Amino acid sequence: GENVEQHPSTLSVQEGDSAVIKCTYSDSASNYFPWYKQELGKRPQLIIDIRSNVGEKKDQRIAVTLNKTAKHFSLHITETQPEDSAVYFCAASRSDKLIFGTGTRLQVFP
Amino acid sequence: NAGVTQTPKFRVLKTGQSMTLLCAQDMNHEYMYWYRQDPGMGLRLIHYSVGEGTTAKGEVPDGYNVSRLKKQNFLLGLESAAPSQTSVYFCASSYGRHNEKLFFGSGTQLSVL
Numbered sequence: 001g002e003n004v005e006q007h008p009s010t011l012s013v014q015e016g017d018s019a020v021i022k023c024t025y026s027d028s029a030s031n032y033f034p035w036y037k038q039e040l041g042k043r044p045q046l047i048i049d050i051r052s053n054v055g056e057k058k059d060q061r062i063a064v065t066l067n068k069t070a071k072h073f074s075l076h077i078t079e080t081q082p083e084d085s086a087v088y089f090c091a092a093s094r095s096d097k098l099i100f101g102t103g104t105r106l107q108v109f110p
Numbered sequence: 111n112a113g114v115t116q117t118p119k120f121r122v123l124k125t126g127q128s129m130t131l132l133c134a135q136d137m138n139h140e141y142m143y144w145y146r147q148d149p150g151m152g153l154r155l156i157h158y159s160v161g162e163g164t165t166a167k168g169e170v171p172d173g174y175n176v177s178r179l180k181k182q183n184f185l186l187g188l189e190s191a192a193p194s195q196t197s198v199y200f201c202a203s204s205y206g207r208h209n210e211k212l213f214f215g216s217g218t219q220l221s222v223l
Contacts, residue, residue, distance in 0.1 A: 006152075032210060043200065043214040044153065089152055097168065098209040100152040 002027040004092050006101030013080050014109055021104045023090035024072040030092040033066060033073045038103075039086045047088075048075070080108045112136055116201050116215035123191045123222045131186040131218050133201030141204045142184040143168075143212065144176060146197040153200065159184055160208055191222045 003026040013019050025033075034049035050057045050064045050073065057064050061080075066073040073092075077084055085108045090101040114135045123129055133142065144156040155168030159178040173195060175187045184203075188195060198219050202212040 009150075032207075034210070034212075036212075043216050044212075045214070046211055049211065093209045095208065097155060098212075099169075100154070102150060102152040 002030060002092055002094070002097065002099040004090060004099050004101040006090050006104055008104060009102065010105045010107070012107045012109065015080060015082060017080055019077045019080055019084070019106055019108075021075045021088055021090070021106070022072060023074070023092070023101050024070075025092040025099075026071070027092070027094060028068075028071065029094045032093040032098075033064070034091050034093075034098075035062075035064060035075050036089045036091070036100075037086045038089065044089060077106075080106075082108050082110055084108050114201055114203055114213050114215040116199075116218050118218060119216065120219045121221070123188075123220065125192060125222060127191050127222075128187070128189050129191065129220075130188075131199055131201075131220075133184045133186070133203075133215055135182055135184075135203040135213070137203060137205065137213065138181070139203035139205045139213070140181075141208050142178065143202045143204075144174070144184065144186045145200045145202065146170065147200060147217075148197050156186065156199075193222045196220060196222045 006023045031052040036044040037047045038044040063076045087103045117132045143158040145153040154170050157176040162181040165176045177185045201215040204212045
């Protein structure tokens with residue numbers, strides 16, 4: 001079955017800097033890769049997703065890149081702000097199950 | 111619209127007790143899911159449903175049962191609670207394609223003593 005590894009587990013950046021979170025997956029048949037943000041004590045919320053037929057997708061300050069050959073994908077956050085502080089989860093899916101990574105706690109210091 | 115609503119928000123059980131968690135969505139979504147979230151382990155799928163009257167096992171189904179008698183409701187049951195089931199439980203629903211663009215409920219904190 002699919003296995004998703006996520007790194008780093010914690011990440012601290014200064015406000016205004018960029019943050020990068022990386023995930024690798026094991027099943028080459030996976031074709032959908034979402035990222036969820038979970039603020040402290042809140043529900044996870046989808047922030048961006050990408051399909052396997054696309055190499056990169058951007059939405060304002062966030063972007064996701066996908067390397068199918070290497071089976072890894074990354075979340076990039078530019079010009080970080082304190083409200084970006086949260087736990088971020090990557091996930092990978094074929095048609096049957098969505099498997100989540102273990103999460104990255106991002107702290108943005110003013 | 112309320113979105114995805116979970117009840118209760120908190121519950122404490124004794125080992126061996128049973129309970130049912132209710133998830134209700136008002137978005138007419140076809141797909142519904144139950145996840146558990148444990149520290150350092152991300153979100154793990156317990157059971158899911160691809161439509162009214164259907165259910166299927168996820169990654170960690172043992173000790174849980176589910177039912178989807180109505181499209182808008184997805185119930186998660188624990189027949190005989192164990193301390194290992196202490197966790198935060200999230201319900202989610204999605205439209206369009208299975209496993210895509212999940213909307214999560216606010217979660218249920220369950221402690222089994």
